Amino acid sequence: MSERDDEDLMRAAGKGDAAAFGEIVSRHQAWAWRVAWRFTGDAAEAEDLVQDAFLKVFEAAPRYRAIASFRTYLHRVVTRRCLDWHRKKRPLLSDRIPEPTDPAPQPDAAAQLRDRERRIRSALDELPADQRLAVVLRYYEGLDASTMATAMGRTPKAVERLLARARKALRPRLQTHLG
Amino acid sequence: MRCSDVRQCRETLSSGGLPPEGIREVGSHLRTCPACRAVLLADDPLIGVLTAGESPETPAHLALRIQALVRSGRIQEPLPVWDLWGWWRQSPFPAHAAAAATLVLGLAAGFLMGVDSDRGPGPGMVGRPADPLAALALDALADAPAGSLTESYFSLARQTGQGGI
Numbered sequence: 001m002s003e004r005d006d007e008d009l010m011r012a013a014g015k016g017d018a019a020a021f022g023e024i025v026s027r028h029q030a031w032a033w034r035v036a037w038r039f040t041g042d043a044a045e046a047e048d049l050v051q052d053a054f055l056k057v058f059e060a061a062p063r064y065r066a067i068a069s070f071r072t073y074l075h076r077v078v079t080r081r082c083l084d085w086h087r088k089k090r091p092l093l094s095d096r097i098p099e100p101t102d103p104a105p106q107p108d109a110a111a112q113l114r115d116r117e118r119r120i121r122s123a124l125d126e127l128p129a130d131q132r133l134a135v136v137l138r139y140y141e142g143l144d145a146s147t148m149a150t151a152m153g154r155t156p157k158a159v160e161r162l163l164a165r166a167r168k169a170l171r172p173r174l175q176t177h178l179g
Numbered sequence: 180m181r182c183s184d185v186r187q188c189r190e191t192l193s194s195g196g197l198p199p200e201g202i203r204e205v206g207s208h209l210r211t212c213p214a215c216r217a218v219l220l221a222d223d224p225l226i227g228v229l230t231a232g233e234s235p236e237t238p239a240h241l242a243l244r245i246q247a248l249v250r251s252g253r254i255q256e257p258l259p260v261w262d263l264w265g266w267w268r269q270s271p272f273p274a275h276a277a278a279a280a281t282l283v284l285g286l287a288a289g290f291l292m293g294v295d296s297d298r299g300p301g302p303g304m305v306g307r308p309a310d311p312l313a314a315l316a317l318d319a320l321a322d323a324p325a326g327s328l329t330e331s332y333f334s335l336a337r338q339t340g341q342g343g344i
Contacts, residue, residue: 022246029245033237034199047241054245113210113232120231139228142202144195167225174220174227 006070014061021058028071029054031141032078038136039082041121045089053081068150075143075151079133086129123173131166134159180204185215193223205229 004012004020006027012020032053036046057077064073124132130152137143137151145156152159185208191197192205206229209216219226267275323329 018246018249021249022242025242025245029242030237031199033241034234037234043235043238047238047244050241051245051248055248058249117231120228124228124231135225135228138195139192139225140202140234141199142191142195142197148195163225167223170227171224174224 007066010061010064010066010070013058014064021061024057024070025054028074032074035078035136035141036082038140039133040085041125045085049081049085050078053078056081072147072150075137075147076153079137079151080153082133083129120174123170127166127169131162131169134162135166138163180208182208182212182215185209185212186218189219189222189226192219192226192229202229203233206231206233 004023006024009020009024013024029050032050033046036049036053037043040046040049053074057074124135127135133152134148137148143151145159148154148159149156154162185205188197188201188205192202197205209219209226209230210232216227216230267278270278320329320333323333
């Protein structure tokens with residue numbers, strides 16, 4: 001038996017087929033989770049955000065039209081939820097990442113990696129939300145400008161400008177930490 | 180992944196198009212290879228975010244939690260929606276013509292009824308005094324005894340032609 005495509009599952013979900021919607025969730029939850037976690041830096045917040053995004057998709061299923069691929073549509077829903085979440089909560093990732101208890105140089109390689117991770121997260125957190133989201137979609141998920149533009153409701157040029165501003169802002173910090 | 184493979188990915192990393200699995204492999208290489216890190220960071224400092232480590236696995240209960248919410252009905256069950264624009268786009272031309280004709284006929288009928296109501300009462304209605312009993316549907320009071328207050332009121336109303344209203 002051939003696998004049903006996403007659009008077919010969405011049509012079934014629009015008629016109230018919860019099993020079809022469950023299949024959609026199973027297929028796409030990993031992507032949505034990664035983006036939400038990278039954006040928020042908090043597992044519990046990312047879970048709520050992903051749940052909220054999928055429930056929005058389910059509620060909108062009867063109105064869904066397969067103009068573009070379902071994946072593109074989901075990108076848009078998730079990115080919107082991320083930006084909405086940021087507007088409401090204004091999170092600070094660096095607040096949730098514990099500072100190292102010992103400020104002295106850490107010889108341990110694992111500790112150095114943790115420290116680097118914390119610094120990168122802190123640097124990302126200082127970016128405006130749309131720039132941070134652009135960085136997540138491009139550098140962690142590999143989306144091209146056209147797909148990102150659709151997801152973020154902007155033009156490809158505007159997306160590239162966001163990334164250029166993020167590069168400019170992060171260049172000194174990342175080169176200091178990673179060089 | 181070897182250094183040469185990683186360095187071949189430079190452009191794709193910056194412009195997009197590398198699948199997430201490939202990006203993760205590059206990230207794990209960069210975390211342990213300062214030489215590649217230096218080369219790639221010189222091209223594009225944002226590639227440095229890849230050294231921040233892996234994201235945690237998707238929580239196992241996440242899909243179940245969402246499906247439970249959908250099945251429990253705690254969110255609004257999707258109902259078929261009357262999508263006028265979607266119907267219009269998908270309908271054939273005869274359906275468009277029929278819808279347009281119905282709309283025009285409805286507007287014309289409404290316009291004509293409006294014109295008719297502006298003309299006022301018909302010729303037979305002009306000058307006839309209003310009967311307060313009929314106007315107010317007070318048939319039960321038609322047998323009011325002569326001289327009673329009710330009968331006096333209706334007499335007065337008929338004389339003034341205002342129906343007591």
